Amino acid sequence: MNQRNIISFETLRVACKNCSVGSLCLPLGLEPEDIGRLENIVKRARPLHRGDYLFRDGDRFRSLYVVKTGSVKRYAPSAEGGERVLGFHLPGEIIGLDAIDKDAHACAAKALETSALCEIPFPRLEELSTEIPSLQRQMYRLLSKEISNETEMLLLLGKKSAEERLATFVLNMSKRLQKRGLSPTDFHLSMSRHEIGNYLGLAVETVSRLFTRYQEDGLMVVDRKHIQLIDLDGLEALSNGTGLTRQQHQHN
Amino acid sequence: MNQRNIISFETLRVACKNCSVGSLCLPLGLEPEDIGRLENIVKRARPLHRGDYLFRDGDRFRSLYVVKTGSVKRYAPSAEGGERVLGFHLPGEIIGLDAIDKDAHACAAKALETSALCEIPFPRLEELSTEIPSLQRQMYRLLSKEISNETEMLLLLGKKSAEERLATFVLNMSKRLQKRGLSPTDFHLSMSRHEIGNYLGLAVETVSRLFTRYQEDGLMVVDRKHIQLIDLDGLEALSNGTGLTRQQHQHN
DNA sequence: GGCAAGCTTTGATCTGGATCAAGTCAAAGT
DNA sequence: ACTTTGACTTGATCCAGATCAAAGCTTGCC
Structure with a gap:
């Protein structure tokens, strides 16, 4: 003071x-x-x-x-x-x-x-x-x-699925960080899962499950609030609905 | 020309x-x-x-x-x-x-x-x-x-239910028309059910069912694109989630 | 250190509203 | 009057994601 x-x-x-x-x-x-x-x-x-x-x-x-x-x-x-x-x-x-x-x-x-x-x-x-x-x-x-x-x-919020919403959110963060000269693929989320869910109109549990799934599918590595994006194209595809569904992914 | x-x-x-x-x-x-x-x-x-x-x-x-x-x-x-x-x-x-x-x-x-x-x-x-x-x-x-x-x-879009959305929409139209010197309780909707649903993130069928229900509950009279609002307070209550649910309504 | 209070994850179940499937109705042309 | 066309309604079914429930993890605080 x-x-x-x-x-x-x-x-x-x-x-x-x-x-x-x-x-x-x-x-x-x-x-x-x-x-x-x-x-x-x-x-x-x-x-x-x-x-x-x-x-x-x-x-x-x-x-x-x-x-x-x-x-x-x-x-x-x-x-x-x-x-x-x-x-x-x-x-x-x-x-x-x-x-x-x-x-x-x-x-x-x-x-x-x-x-x-x-x-x-x-x-x-x-x-x-x-x-x-x-x-x-x-x-x-x-x-x-x-x-x-x-x-x-x-x-x-009007038409995207949970999967598309979270992918869009992560990519949006990535792009905004990049504009600020920070890494677009390796960053820290300062907000909680709860806040992310609330922002995207999703339940916390859904956000959590999706992060787990994205990681399983090799799109990113998630360690608590630290995110490492691995497959930007894959995320981009998910984000605009042209992505492969889970099943399709496993078959290819 | x-x-x-x-x-x-x-x-x-x-x-x-x-x-x-x-x-x-x-x-x-x-x-x-x-x-x-x-x-x-x-x-x-x-x-x-x-x-x-x-x-x-x-x-x-x-x-x-x-x-x-x-x-x-x-x-x-x-x-x-x-x-x-x-x-x-x-x-x-x-x-x-x-x-x-x-x-x-x-x-x-x-x-x-x-x-x-x-x-x-x-x-x-x-x-x-x-x-x-x-x-x-x-x-x-x-x-x-x-x-x-x-x-x-x-x-x-982020947190309201279908019921709240449509009530909010109808009231919003009512208020905007009133500002223009038109009747806030008796008006014509120039858009189709499909367009309303799309705007509110709902299926056409849901919009249709809700209009029917609002009418059954005495909130408004709906005749194709012509709407007559009967119970503005009731709609207002629905619109911000403080409204009685269907069941509660019937019991009272 | 150890305990409490949040966060986060994971699993099981439930439900609002989407989707599918028939109709019904009104306006406009023939 | 009769068909066409498109918008609307109504009913049956389905599913994505919410909600409920119960652990695990972190973090901070005494």
Whole structure:
């Protein structure tokens, strides 16, 4: 706590220019000069520890947040303590775009592990984006991309089987990690089986059984939260329903 | 065809100021003067007849569209002729926000009945919104609202039962029609049972059985595509899972 | 270390809704 | 009036995945 006071302003200031996830985030497409103006309004948020809330449902909407390191779970608490997981957020991803309209958060967000975040006060961002057309353009793109992502998820929940859902999920993680310069075939899942199941509309048991089966079929090696993908093409085939069924696989 | 040529420019020009759905659309929150500038870039699109395409998946993204009258179905065609219905659009609703990022439409849109639309060339809208902050603000809100809507749908597909889904759908239609000044309890569904089922992730047969059951339980009167809602509270209860189950209902 | 509290796996059973299979009905043409 | 066509309903059966039940594993905490 005291330590915060002795850190100089310069240290707290965000440096988007050097940020490893800058190319996935707001600065994309901005001139260096404009990135400087953006840096002036971005704040470094206090680091979160596992289980800490970034915001809760019902909170007034003030800022967008960008994950710098770690990961965040976003979920809608339902009556009777149940919850529905809406998404997992990796470094470079922006959280809060869904709250702009209602001016309040309809869901809660909490850290899955120790995480660092940037905070972007939305009124100032909105103001800045009237002055920097390329920032406005990037905002439109980010909002639109978020819609596409949700639509993708809708497709998954609406017609894919359990097998297809989990394969899609694992591949999606793989691709997102790759974009961040991490291994697409060897990674750590920061969320529990329960959370994965909840996110995909499946029971924990189903998730567990599928991981076991994928491993038996030589698609991946699973050791608790550590995943090693072996057969990306096989997973891709499963993910879009063109995969061999269990029986067919055994016969070939 | 010839008739189009003798209509004066003034007739073709869009008059957002007098539009009955203006308060649901882009002009919301704009000064009369700015609405005038918006009108200059909005075009009246050629009316569509049942089955006509507004755009197809893969089409280059050029414009947003607003339904003025009628209704439009948006869907993702899948391999082998199958399709996944992504939404139904009523007057005042904007179509195409999901295509901004990729600069191409990932889904197709076709008219469910004779429909009139406005076309808003996106590059010009983007330009105009850098000049009119309240227009930019409205765009952010609309995009954000779209994300919320999709999230809502995600919740529905992820954990609601068939019974809850259809009740939610009917109530959602009711509320949207009410906002447009139409009866919230007596309306016509322009889409088929098949399309409703597809949209909700249910089989046609399930939709049909549920409509029958709702009617038996005195919640509504269904006559082909015409729906009359009788017990809004009962439907609301069903829709969020707090409703009595069939058995409980009979015992009370 | 050792115990408690979660997670995760695995097995057995159950069920909501899909699928299959006939009809029924309404609108449009002949 | 009679066929056609496509949308809708109704009934019978089936199955993927939920739910129930019971262990194994980890991790953390005293």
